[in-house]
Amino acid sequence: MERTVGMSRPELIQVADTVARDKGIDREEVFDAMEQAIQKAGRSKYGYEHDIRARIDRKSGEIRLARYLEVVDEVEDELTQVTVAQARRKNPEAEVGDYLVDPLPPIDFGRIAAQTAKQVIVQKVRDAERERQYNEFRDRLGEIANGLVKRVEFGNVIVDLGRAEALLRRDEVIPREAFRVGDRVRAYIADVRQETRGPQIFLSRTHEQFMARLFAQEVPEIYDGIIEIKGVARDPGSRAKMAVFSNDHAIDPVGACVGMRGSRVQAVVAELQGEKIDIIQWSQDPATFVVNALAPAEVTKVILDEEKHRMEIVVPDDQLSLAIGRRGQNVRLAYKLTGWDIDILTEATESERRQEEVRARTRAFIEALDVDDVIAHLLVTEGFYDVEDVAFVDLAELTQIEGFDDDVAAELQNRARSFVEERNARDESRRVALGVSDDLARVSGLGGASLVALGERGVLTLDDLGDLASDELCEIVPSLSESEASEIIMAARAHWFDGEDTAGDSDAGNDDAQTGSDDAGDSRTDD
Structure with a gap:
């Protein structure tokens, strides 16, 4: 039976309770720190090589100090281990893996020991307090x-x-x-x-979510989940835009966030040092969302390019500065809020650009098809972009153009096909002359003109193409989008990985051949 020598310290209970309450940590953690401090003082007195442990009774405050000896078959450390035979002299039921406990008299803390114990307790309490702080604020x-x-x-x-x-x-x-x-x-x-x-x-205080959280405190509908904040874009201290959406069609999300006479939004503005806030309606339609985000500017036309994730926004001439904002602030916040690249054009600029495009396409049709400007303009007006469109479109679509009968439509298509064939022949001849490889020519997505452009820039093989970055390929072939360029480059690099597999198979084949040779050699030796 374990005999202990203890010393009652009721004041330890009071100290532990006070520290736990003042520091906001668990009472058990304070007791653990005290036990480790007493244990350290005990080892200082009896020797650090001994396994000395301390225990404080949680009810009476009694301190128990004891030396522990592990019961083993073969002793390696006489100070911490004891054989089964030696252990059974004191405890007949002792087995390997048990501990023999030798009680020690309570120690009288000297000045050094007391200081050491105090440092251990302070450090343990500080560690526990830090862990509590981390867990609390992480949540x-x-x-x-x-x-x-x-x-x-x-x-x-x-x-x-x-x-x-x-x-x-x-x-x-x-x-x-x-x-x-x-x-x-x-x-x-x-x-x-x-x-x-x-x-x-x-x-x-500059984080986008800081403003969102402030609105959640001021607008009960946001807290209740009736209104959702879909996005926030801030220029801290100057201006911000926030997109909101209502799950209840009967509630206006913008009006709810503004509040009666602007009371709710003004409370947030005051906290953000006068930051102007535009609250806009979120829309699932990207064009509508971008138009809303550019408020208060008026928008007359939106041209959407989903592949490049870009929008051209056409505004009245007198709205250009308002749409862009001071130092580009309005369009920059709209971009951050929506995630779409936005180009702002005036109606005059857009009209002039469209007219120039029509003139350029008309001139191209006149030169390629040897027709007058009236026919060329009709083709452009009907949406034909280039000669390939005319060459390979269903003939019925050409005959539907006003003034085009079957003969005119057939003649235009024949001229278009002849032009395309001649141009392709010229491009192919030029490609060969430049030294562009046939493997490169077989890459999907690259036409004759693109291959000539690559050849003129010294891109002659699949390896040359594979070494390019997507933006470099787009610079050489402007008609390609970023995603198309990436796909073409990955297709050009495919043979790199095929080569590795082939090499692996070749190595395996060589190993097999070597093995066969060795077997043959062994056979000859046996003979």
């Missing part, structure tokens, strides 16, 4: 925190959150915003990191 990531400015260091603001300190870096502070010690601060918990010096809590 609060993405929320708004309220605190007081404790100090300001080189523009960085140290904020007291009550049970922890947080850092508000100067680049996360709204421009022209100044804080003094004692000021109350509201900020977004942007990041929580566990570092060697303890948990680091980083705040932000």
